[in-house]
Amino acid sequence: MMKYESQAVAKPYFIAAIALFVGQVLFGLILATQYLIGDFLFPEIPFNVARMVHTNLLIIWLLFGFMGASYFLVPEESERELYSPKLAIILFWTFLIASVLTVLGYLLVPYSGLAAMTGNDIWPTMGREFLEQPTITKIGIVIVVLGFIFNIGMTVLSGRKTVISIVLLTGLVGLAVFFLFAFYNPVNLVLDKFFWWWVIHLWVEGVWELILGAILAFVLIKVTGVDREVIEKWLYVIIAMALISGVIGTGHHYFFIGTPEYWLWLGSIFSALEPIPFFMMTLFAFNMVSRRRRDHPNKAAVLWALGTAVLAFVGAGVWGFMHTLAPVNYYTHGSQITAAHGHLAFFGAYALIVMTIISYAMPIIRGQVAGSETTQRWEKWAFWLMASSMVTITLALTGAGVLQVWLQRMAEEPMSFMATQDSIAFFYWLRLAAGIVFTMGLFVYVASFFVGQKEPPRSITTE
Amino acid sequence: MSERFTKSMARNIYLGGGVFSLLLFFSLSYHTLGVLPERDNRHNITPEVALGKKVWEDNNCVGCHTILGEGAYFAPELGNVYTRFGNSTEAIIGFIESRPAEGVPGRRSMPQFNLTREELVGIAEFLKWTSEIDTNNWPPNIEG
Numbered sequence: 001m002m003k004y005e006s007q008a009v010a011k012p013y014f015i016a017a018i019a020l021f022v023g024q025v026l027f028g029l030i031l032a033t034q035y036l037i038g039d040f041l042f043p044e045i046p047f048n049v050a051r052m053v054h055t056n057l058l059i060i061w062l063l064f065g066f067m068g069a070s071y072f073l074v075p076e077e078s079e080r081e082l083y084s085p086k087l088a089i090i091l092f093w094t095f096l097i098a099s100v101l102t103v104l105g106y107l108l109v110p111y112s113g114l115a116a117m118t119g120n121d122i123w124p125t126m127g128r129e130f131l132e133q134p135t136i137t138k139i140g141i142v143i144v145v146l147g148f149i150f151n152i153g154m155t156v157l158s159g160r161k162t163v164i165s166i167v168l169l170t171g172l173v174g175l176a177v178f179f180l181f182a183f184y185n186p187v188n189l190v191l192d193k194f195f196w197w198w199v200i201h202l203w204v205e206g207v208w209e210l211i212l213g214a215i216l217a218f219v220l221i222k223v224t225g226v227d228r229e230v231i232e233k234w235l236y237v238i239i240a241m242a243l244i245s246g247v248i249g250t251g252h253h254y255f256f257i258g259t260p261e262y263w264l265w266l267g268s269i270f271s272a273l274e275p276i277p278f279f280m281m282t283l284f285a286f287n288m289v290s291r292r293r294r295d296h297p298n299k300a301a302v303l304w305a306l307g308t309a310v311l312a313f314v315g316a317g318v319w320g321f322m323h324t325l326a327p328v329n330y331y332t333h334g335s336q337i338t339a340a341h342g343h344l345a346f347f348g349a350y351a352l353i354v355m356t357i358i359s360y361a362m363p364i365i366r367g368q369v370a371g372s373e374t375t376q377r378w379e380k381w382a383f384w385l386m387a388s389s390m391v392t393i394t395l396a397l398t399g400a401g402v403l404q405v406w407l408q409r410m411a412e413e414p415m416s417f418m419a420t421q422d423s424i425a426f427f428y429w430l431r432l433a434a435g436i437v438f439t440m441g442l443f444v445y446v447a448s449f450f451v452g453q454k455e456p457p458r459s460i461t462t463e
Numbered sequence: 464m465s466e467r468f469t470k471s472m473a474r475n476i477y478l479g480g481g482v483f484s485l486l487l488f489f490s491l492s493y494h495t496l497g498v499l500p501e502r503d504n505r506h507n508i509t510p511e512v513a514l515g516k517k518v519w520e521d522n523n524c525v526g527c528h529t530i531l532g533e534g535a536y537f538a539p540e541l542g543n544v545y546t547r548f549g550n551s552t553e554a555i556i557g558f559i560e561s562r563p564a565e566g567v568p569g570r571r572s573m574p575q576f577n578l579t580r581e582e583l584v585g586i587a588e589f590l591k592w593t594s595e596i597d598t599n600n601w602p603p604n605i606e607g
Contacts, residue, residue, distance in 0.1 A: 035537070038571030043564065046574050047537045048526025112576070115521040127520025129534055163474075185520075187513045189593060190503035193533065194495070229470055236473035240480045247484035248491070256601035257531045258503045259495055264599065266491070331603060334532030334540060414606045417539035418571070 001367050004075040006082035011365050012092050013068030014358045018446060020061035020099070021351070025435075025442055027054040032432040036425060045107070052106050052132045058346060059130065060099045063145075065354030066175075066211055067095075070152050070168060072361045073218045078159025083151050091147045098140040102133055124185055128196055131182045138182055145176045163232040164214050164221075167239060171210030178202045190258035201250045204350075205274065205316075209242040212312070212353050213281070219305050219360050220285065225294035234284045238277050245273035252324050256333055264326040271324040275317030278309075278349075285309035297458035298363065298370035300379040304356035307387055311352060315344025319394065331409050336424075337401030344394040347386075355383075355445070362449070374452025378444055385441025392434035400427035502597040515589025518582045527573070529607075531598060537571065540607030545587075545594040547605050552587035559583060 002008060030050045033040045041050075075082050082088060105114045111127070118134035120126045125135045133141070149172050156165045181198040217235045221228055251267025285306050296302070319341040323332040332338070359379060363371045371379065408420040415423070499505075519525070524541070525534035531542040548554035560583065564575040578586070 034571070037569060039566040039569055042566040042572070043574055046527075047571070048523045048535065051526050051535050051537070052523065111523040111526075112521045120521060124517060124520060127523050127525065129525050132523060132526070163470075187508055187516055188503060188505050189516060189530070189589075190499060190505075190596060191496075193531065194492075194499075233468070233470045233473045236470065236477045240473070240477035243477070243481040243484050247481075247488045250488065251491075254495075256598045257533070258499070258596040258598055260498055260502065261599060262491075263495075330601060333601065334529040334534070334536065336536060339536055408606050409603045414604050416606055420606075421571075 001364050001369065004081050006085040006088075007072050007075050007361075008365055009082065009085050009088040009092070010068040010072035010361060012089070013064050013071065014362060016092070016096055017061045017064035017068060017354060018358070020057050020064065022442060022446065023103075024054055024057035024061060025439055027051075027057065029432070029435050029439060032428070032435045035421075035428045036432060049106055049111070052111075053103055055130055056106070056132060057103065058351075060095075062350050062354060064095070065350075065357070066172070066215075067092075067148055069211075069215050069354065069357040069361075070148070070172065072357065072365070073215065074152050074155050074165055074168070075159075077162045077165040077218070078155050080155065080159040083154035083158070087147060087151050091144050091151075094140070095144045098137055098144070102137045105134065106132075123183070125183055128185065128192070130200060131196070135183075138179075142176070142179065145172075145179070149173060149176055162228070163235060164218050167210050167217075167235060168214035171207045171214065174207030174210065175203060178207065193257045194254070194259065197250055197253045201253055202247070204345075205246040205249060206243065208350065209246065209277065210239050212308075212349055213239050213242070215353050215357050216281065216285065216305060216308060219301060219356055220288045222360060223296040223298060223302050223305070224288045224292035225296075226288045226291055231288065234280070234288075238280050238284065241273070241277035241280060245270055245276060249274050252326075252329065255326050255329055268324065268326045272321060274324070275313065275321050278313040278317035282309040282313045296370070298360060298376070300371060300376040300383075301356060301360040303380055303383055304352060304359045307383055308348065308352035308356050311344065311348025311387060311390075313348075314391075315341070315346075315348035315394065319344050319398075331405050332401065335401045335404050335409075336397045336427075337405065340394045340397035340401055343397065344390060347390045352387075368458070370458050371448070372452035372455035372458070374455060375448050378448035378451050382441050382445035382448055385444060386438055389434040389437040389441060393431050393438065396427045396430040396434060400424045400431070403427070504592060504595045504597070507592050507595065509588065509592075511585050511588040512592045513585075514582065515585035515587070515592075518578065518586045519589060522576050522578075530593060531596070532601065538573065540602060541590055541593070542596075542598065543594050543602055543605065543607050545591045547607065552584070552591055555587040555590055556583045559586065 027050050030041060030045065031047065031054055034047050071082060071088055109117065114134060115126050118136050120135060123135045125138055126132055152172065153169060156169050178199050181195045184195050186192050213235050217231050221231050248266055249271035251263040252271035254263035254267055289302060289306065323329050323337050323341065363369065403424045404420050407415045407423060408417060527535050527538040529536060529540045544555060559578065562573045562575045566572040
């Protein structure tokens, strides 16, 4: 069923992505519980350790997903086999082993011990949010990503060059380049923060949007049969708006960390435009599906794709805009509002795009055009369970955030941080309950790969 | 999208807009780096402050706390903890030192990190220095 044999190297990447996603969510449940029962698993797994595992697993599984997506779609776009399937497999095991060892290090060794053990004194890069990995792990990430980009680049450049593959490659190169700032950790905290955002913001609100756009465009071409010219035009406009709004939009992180006042204006104005590319992505996805020229039997993949477009817009776009203007952010900065936005943005944009490509690609890798009726029914259940519970988590955290901001920062007699936390516990219970539903949805998702395997395969019908 | 708006026009907006945005961002960053010394209080970065930042990182403090609003939202903001603790580095040291190793039943509690006196002074000096950064008046009040 695959056009090129080497596309199959995507499979282990997708499996690893889903397995690590399960790990991420289980640690999310631990964190949600610790918000309510402060000494839960203390001192064995303190909050900071569980959070590090939660966020790092997220980054790692998304990277596995992006890599799998690239290995699957690039041969098809380039109309040739992957430059080196063997390298892809070697890098897979290298990345997986390094990731697992790092997470075990977090869990089994006190963090300061891990820092000492891995030579953080020689080149300190640890202990910064999302970049907690030991320096040697970071070096490992660079090696894996460079090898991956080499493999993808050689395939793209020696094959048919499409807008999708070039945009994808540009996004991946950007990902590698901006990650290098993770190695710069000056003693001056303001400088440290300034360049830390060059990794974090220029990833998720910059080059990752190129990767997202390329994968979405690929899946839409496949499931709708709409003319490539039309889809590529949309892709260009979307990523143009992403960069025009998002690059200077970095300024919305430069409001209160010691950087000059003009960022209050620049950051507010440009980041206020950041919902535009996401809104266009929603228009794009619905437009293409309504103009479809074929009825692809993989209805689940269409649902994941539309879900990505909608929830990326709501999570990244709307929930981002809500607190991006400097006068608002003055009160909401570093509150549960930030956590609310973070959850729906990462889920809507990045978790869902990875599940979209998996939904499209996995049946093909396994020798079918689309999953069976049963498989797809389970996938759709998983989608709705996860999407609705993540929206609930976001609403709960938003409720917590609004109250927190009010009690702690706006009231005439502001309450202390901990007193405020006690007052908003109701919303944390709501979040934990929704988290449990999300976990059930994730198990349904995992199960969807095992059910309905004996039903007859399906084929494409053209309208 | 309309037929008159061609793919090559879209590509030019992407390339032009992207390159222009990056160049503008790099220029603004260059300017920011030039004026930062007036705001970031760097002349007060002593060896103690530098050690303190290292202790901060080696113990993953940002995994629970925010500092200037960035980090985790499980424990109080520490960018202004020096002022919240009555402009006292000793109060900060006393708090960190006195955390119970087994935690507090049912409550959030900071782990006992068993820091040396030198490390404790470092972290307190680092937090004092941080509280003196010009943050455009953030946080809104003493509670952080």
